[in-house]
Amino acid sequence: MTTSIIHGPPDLVGDESAPVPPRRQRGRFRGRARAGITAWLFLLPVLAVHLFTVAVPAVTGVYYSFTDWSGIGDAEWVGLENYQRLLQDGDYLLALGNNVKWLLFFWTVPFFLAILASFLLSQVRRGQTFYRLVYFVPYVLPSVVVASLWKFMLNPDKGVPSFLSALGIQGFDKALLGQESTALWTIAFIDNWHYWGFLATLLLVAMQSVPTELYEAARLDGANLWHQLMNVTIPAIRPTLIFMFMMTGIWSFLVFDYVWVLTQGGPAGSSEVLGTLVYKTAFTQFDAGYAAAQGVSMAIFASFLLAFFLLMRRRGWEI
Amino acid sequence: MKTRSRWASMAKHVPLILLAIFATGPIAILVTNSLKTRTELGLEPVGLPENPQFSNYVEAWVVSDFALHAGNSAILVFSTVICVLVLAGLAAYSLARLAPPGSGAVLFYLLLVTAFPIWLYLVPLFFTWRNLGLINTSFGLVVIYTAINSPLAIFLLRSYLVRIPKEIEEAAFVDGASKMQVLLRIILPISWTGFLTVGLVVAVAVWGEFQIAFVMLQDEDKLPITTSFYRFAESFGQDWSKTSAVAVLAILPIIILFVVFQRRFTEGLTQGSVK
Numbered sequence: 339m340t341t342s343i344i345h346g347p348p349d350l351v352g353d354e355s356a357p358v359p360p361r362r363q364r365g366r367f368r369g370r371a372r373a374g375i376t377a378w379l380f381l382l383p384v385l386a387v388h389l390f391t392v393a394v395p396a397v398t399g400v401y402y403s404f405t406d407w408s409g410i411g412d413a414e415w416v417g418l419e420n421y422q423r424l425l426q427d428g429d430y431l432l433a434l435g436n437n438v439k440w441l442l443f444f445w446t447v448p449f450f451l452a453i454l455a456s457f458l459l460s461q462v463r464r465g466q467t468f469y470r471l472v473y474f475v476p477y478v479l480p481s482v483v484v485a486s487l488w489k490f491m492l493n494p495d496k497g498v499p500s501f502l503s504a505l506g507i508q509g510f511d512k513a514l515l516g517q518e519s520t521a522l523w524t525i526a527f528i529d530n531w532h533y534w535g536f537l538a539t540l541l542l543v544a545m546q547s548v549p550t551e552l553y554e555a556a557r558l559d560g561a562n563l564w565h566q567l568m569n570v571t572i573p574a575i576r577p578t579l580i581f582m583f584m585m586t587g588i589w590s591f592l593v594f595d596y597v598w599v600l601t602q603g604g605p606a607g608s609s610e611v612l613g614t615l616v617y618k619t620a621f622t623q624f625d626a627g628y629a630a631a632q633g634v635s636m637a638i639f640a641s642f643l644l645a646f647f648l649l650m651r652r653r654g655w656e657i
Numbered sequence: 658m659k660t661r662s663r664w665a666s667m668a669k670h671v672p673l674i675l676l677a678i679f680a681t682g683p684i685a686i687l688v689t690n691s692l693k694t695r696t697e698l699g700l701e702p703v704g705l706p707e708n709p710q711f712s713n714y715v716e717a718w719v720v721s722d723f724a725l726h727a728g729n730s731a732i733l734v735f736s737t738v739i740c741v742l743v744l745a746g747l748a749a750y751s752l753a754r755l756a757p758p759g760s761g762a763v764l765f766y767l768l769l770v771t772a773f774p775i776w777l778y779l780v781p782l783f784f785t786w787r788n789l790g791l792i793n794t795s796f797g798l799v800v801i802y803t804a805i806n807s808p809l810a811i812f813l814l815r816s817y818l819v820r821i822p823k824e825i826e827e828a829a830f831v832d833g834a835s836k837m838q839v840l841l842r843i844i845l846p847i848s849w850t851g852f853l854t855v856g857l858v859v860a861v862a863v864w865g866e867f868q869i870a871f872v873m874l875q876d877e878d879k880l881p882i883t884t885s886f887y888r889f890a891e892s893f894g895q896d897w898s899k900t901s902a903v904a905v906l907a908i909l910p911i912i913i914l915f916v917v918f919q920r921r922f923t924e925g926l927t928q929g930s931v932k
Contacts, residue, residue: 373755373757373836374755374757374758376755376836377751377755377756377757377760377836378751378757378759380747380748380750380751380755380836381747381748381751381752381757381760381763383744383747383748384744384745384747384748384807384811385748385763387744387800387803387804387807388770388804388807388808390804391782391800391801391803391804391805392770392773392778392804392805393766393770394785395778395779395781395782395785396773396777396778396781398781398785399777399778399780399781402780402781409780409783409784410784451676454672454676455672455673455676458669458672458673459673461669462666462669462670462673464670465670465673468677469673469676469677470923471916471919472677472680472681473676473677473680474915474919474922474923475680475681475684475912475915476680476683476684477926478861478865478911478912478915478922479684479865479908479911480864480865480867480882480883480886480907480908480911481865481867481883482865482867482883482884482886482887482890483865483883483886483904483907483908484683486886486887486890486894486900486904487683487684487686487687487901487904488683489890489894490690490702490894490897490900490901491683491686491702496698496699496702496897497702498686498702498703500702501701501702501703531679531680531683535680536926536927539923539926539927540927543927588772591774592774592775592776594867594868595867595868598868598871599867599887599890612776613776613868616776616779616780617776617872620780620783621783621872626780626781626784629776629780630780630781632776633774633776633777633778633779633780634777636774636776636777637773637774637777640772640773640774641772644772
């Protein structure tokens, strides 16, 4: 979407290809080599920190995934055993299934809300700044505060359900977070409360670069709002939309905070996701080798998603 | 015709208003509940407080040891923001302007790692940090936060820096200025808004970070506001009016920053993820 920025303004100075006396050329070459060293000196600190904190542990994580390791002491090489164990581990498969449900939820609900909000916002003049501010606020709140707030609000005895019951509105007095059938979806809904406004802002930015003449032409052809959305807006913002499908998909596998604060994966594992499962495997069961294998599997899913979208782009979806 | 367009405009505003209520309603409930007594809250979880209990805040401040934990968070935020701005600023300048051989590979690496799930490296990182004695230290956490926030910061800062006309720097180079002097005396004064945006984005991320702090810090007196709030809510969850007051205190700095710098925030957060 903003790739033009990455290329930057054309390098006009470099185009001066006038013949240069040999001696000056050599000096220039040496100067360029020195400039390269300075440039690398500028890059080095951040790369050193990042390699040490992320890349090296990631590589050792892949190594440990082939070992039996408690986190302390020596790791014993076990080959593919951890990965074979994953395929038969009911807890793992349940968590993976929950992540897939989570993914489907986040590919639909927040996108529906965000498209609705951003499209209507792009059509109104009054109050746009206000709406944008208000929709974005939940996104900047700390996850643990949002989760606790909703945990209280959904408390059947003390929260909003009791208020609704008192008003005579029935049906909400169940412990939504305490039932196996509803816990995961309830957490997803809460995470979505914090996420959709961010998505809406992003889509709105994309929509604002759609030329207004396209809408005028569509209106002249008698297109109503729905037709304008489907035939003008969606095709015009498709690159952003597809990109956000990809990012939302990758992010959806990372969920931890909301599940941990709201249910810790319960009841009976019904809201367990890979993030909380790896945490428990590593830090409450001290099965760090197996936890590493679970972590590697998450990276594999992320790269599948990435590869799928890159392949789609090659086929002409133009992200 | 006129009434018809008014109806059309109302039809657009009704869903927008409903969504605004959806987004702010829970925050309003949080704030109003933080001002109720415990009994009033038990009877009426939704609605305005009859008699605003500002003393809740005083009690919450003391009971939750708020000054200590907010101070811990502030240290994490300031240290990380400074480290990210310095390290990512240097790297972004190098990538945007000096483009040394191999910078394409660096960019690819930075792009790739943003797709890494944290659990790919958090478990080995924890045990490495423990061997190095960095568990339970703010320093250990700042290193991790700096590493994790840097790639995005580099992309954002780079996109600001490439927009600056090259001629401005070249004049300084002709006058014999070094790369560092150009960066500090010329680039920084021009692009400080970009640095401000990145600083804000990182500040919000660190202030609200839960997962890594939860794994890396155990000592009560080291906890930042997120994990200490989590512990507080676990043990004082029954007293929701006090918990709400702590929650309001915890989100207040972020809300103020956000309202003051709204445009920078949305710009930074939306551009950052589309990069």
